[in-house]
Amino acid sequence: MTLISAKNISVNHGNAIILQNVTLDINAGEIVTIVGPNGSGKSTLLRAFIGATPLKSGTLTRKDGLRIGYVPQKLHIDPTLPMSVARFLSIPLRVSASAAKDALEQAGSGALASRQMSDLSGGQFQRVILARALLGKPELLILDEATQGLDQPGSADFYRQIESLRETLGCAVMMVSHELHVVMAASDRVICLNGHVCCEGAPEVVASAPEYRALFGSGTQGALALYRHDHDHHHHAHDHEHEDA
Amino acid sequence: MDILDSFLVRAALAGLGVALAAAPLGCFVVWRRMAYFGEATAHASILGIALALSFSTSILAGVLIVALLMGWSVSTLSGRGYAMDTLLGVMAHSALAIGLVAVSFLQGVRIDLMAYLFGDILAVSRFDLLIVWIGVLLVLLLLWWRWSALLTATLSNDLAHAAGIDPRREQMVLTIALAVVVAVAIKVVGVLLIAALLIIPAAAARPFAGTPERMAFIAAGIGAISAMAGLQAAYIFDTPTGPTIVCVAATCFVLGGLLNLLKGRVAG
Numbered sequence: 281m282t283l284i285s286a287k288n289i290s291v292n293h294g295n296a297i298i299l300q301n302v303t304l305d306i307n308a309g310e311i312v313t314i315v316g317p318n319g320s321g322k323s324t325l326l327r328a329f330i331g332a333t334p335l336k337s338g339t340l341t342r343k344d345g346l347r348i349g350y351v352p353q354k355l356h357i358d359p360t361l362p363m364s365v366a367r368f369l370s371i372p373l374r375v376s377a378s379a380a381k382d383a384l385e386q387a388g389s390g391a392l393a394s395r396q397m398s399d400l401s402g403g404q405f406q407r408v409i410l411a412r413a414l415l416g417k418p419e420l421l422i423l424d425e426a427t428q429g430l431d432q433p434g435s436a437d438f439y440r441q442i443e444s445l446r447e448t449l450g451c452a453v454m455m456v457s458h459e460l461h462v463v464m465a466a467s468d469r470v471i472c473l474n475g476h477v478c479c480e481g482a483p484e485v486v487a488s489a490p491e492y493r494a495l496f497g498s499g500t501q502g503a504l505a506l507y508r509h510d511h512d513h514h515h516h517a518h519d520h521e522h523e524d525a
Numbered sequence: 526m527d528i529l530d531s532f533l534v535r536a537a538l539a540g541l542g543v544a545l546a547a548a549p550l551g552c553f554v555v556w557r558r559m560a561y562f563g564e565a566t567a568h569a570s571i572l573g574i575a576l577a578l579s580f581s582t583s584i585l586a587g588v589l590i591v592a593l594l595m596g597w598s599v600s601t602l603s604g605r606g607y608a609m610d611t612l613l614g615v616m617a618h619s620a621l622a623i624g625l626v627a628v629s630f631l632q633g634v635r636i637d638l639m640a641y642l643f644g645d646i647l648a649v650s651r652f653d654l655l656i657v658w659i660g661v662l663l664v665l666l667l668l669w670w671r672w673s674a675l676l677t678a679t680l681s682n683d684l685a686h687a688a689g690i691d692p693r694r695e696q697m698v699l700t701i702a703l704a705v706v707v708a709v710a711i712k713v714v715g716v717l718l719i720a721a722l723l724i725i726p727a728a729a730a731r732p733f734a735g736t737p738e739r740m741a742f743i744a745a746g747i748g749a750i751s752a753m754a755g756l757q758a759a760y761i762f763d764t765p766t767g768p769t770i771v772c773v774a775a776t777c778f779v780l781g782g783l784l785n786l787l788k789g790r791v792a793g
Contacts, residue, residue: 327683327686330683330686330687331686331687331689332682332683332686332687348687349687350683350684350686350687350688352681352683352684355680355681355684356681357680358556358557358558358679360555360556360727360728360731361556361679361680361737362731362734362735362736362737362739362740363680363736363737364735364736367735367736367737367738371673371676371677371680371684372673372674372676372677372685372688372690373673374673396735416688422687
């Protein structure tokens with residue numbers, strides 16, 4: 281079942297073209313990872329999917345009543361706004377204390393409920409934001425570089441959590457990440473983005489080693505090659521290409 | 526004898542009403558860093574008063590319309606090349622200046638400008654009181670109804686979008702609430718001090734609150750105490766009422782800050 285379907289969507293910020301003709305479906309229960317260099321429109325794509333940025337053209341179709349859990353890249357809570365963890369979990373919908381406790385445990389951050397959000401460490405903060413997203417019983421969980429500011433073991437931990445959440449909740453996951461090697465192992469599909477979809481890989485996460493290596497190895501190589509390439513010069517050329525058009 | 530016959534009772538009820546509505550709204554003004562926005566709306570109301578007098582319509586209507594226009598134009602213009610505080614600085618003071626000039630053109634109408642700038646709570650009539658409380662109840666109802674959505678949009682526009690809440694609509698809700706509070710608060714504290722009534726109780730409540738709701742309730746308490754004690758003090762010391770109310774609120778802020786500092790010392 282398709283949860284969200286984007287057909288040829290384009291997004292501009294002012295005169296700059298951020299996304300062009302992106303076509304992408306997210307199906308129930310799959311984990312899709314978006315990779316790409318800085319400024320390639322990864323976050324914009326996610327924001328378009330949650331309806332936070334207007335489309336210049338193209339169509340975005342959501343399943344009726346689709347429940348989305350969104351975990352932003354960074355959440356700044358103004359210091360003048362007092363916010364306990366328990367209260368934060370009840371935004372926007374009130375949840376019972378036991379539901380909040382369960383979600384915190386699912387996100388791997390039990391025993392934080394009475395703390396203030398401002399007192400949490402980076403990792404705890406991200407897990408609480410994840411817990412909040414889980415409370416809406418999402419069919420689609422959208423994570424925007426959710427492991428920023430976490431160390432290697434911390435983010436590996438975080439992604440293992442995401443994988444096990446998919447198992448227990450059955451939700452689809454769409455995420456953006458820089459940490460290719462960590463994320464790829466946990467993904468059903470990898471989208472390489474640079475203003476447009478450059479390539480799509482489908483690394484099957486299965487136990488049988490040779491197949492896994494064949495699929496995943498080539499996927500990683502392709503994405504990494506492109507990734508380096510774009511960092512050097514490709515992105516620049518890409519912009520000009522659109523300006524000329 | 527009707528209890529509302531006493532001008533002091535009417536003043537107290539008007540002050541209490543405005544304080545109760547201004548406090549929770551003021552919390553949003555503080556959380557969203559809209560302090561200057563509140564100021565701009567308040568200053569623009571002088572222009573509303575001038576327009577209302579020259580077209581001989583009700584002052585309330587004039588103020589409401591101009592305050593709403595102000596809110597709408599600031600929301601529309603923001604993000605078009607000017608920083609928000611620059612834009613608001615320009616609009617707030619221009620509106621105030623244009624209003625003051627416009628008032629001076631009004632011939633044949635004798636108006637007491639000071640009453641609008643600093644409030645005239647002791648002259649609140651029964652009808653004024655009715656208007657104040659209708660406005661107060663409207664604002665409180667609006668905030669109660671939209672509370673969760675407003676809070677979500679205040680945390681993050683993206684979180685709001687993901688939850689199906691349109692942050693622009695919530696901004697509009699706040700603009701409307703602000704316009705209503707300004708319109709009814711003019712009589713109580715005057716144009717120049719309305720922003721104080723919004724911001725100071727909320728700021729004073731911050732150190733004692735662990736959740737947004739508690740902050741709003743504590744702010745309402747501080748606002749109510751300021752209104753009552755300010756009225757009392759103004760009566761005893763024969764000082765202007767509006768500024769005295771704000772002085773009491775400011776004292777609460779300072780005492781709260783000191784108390785919090787001491788608490789930190791003891792804990793640390």
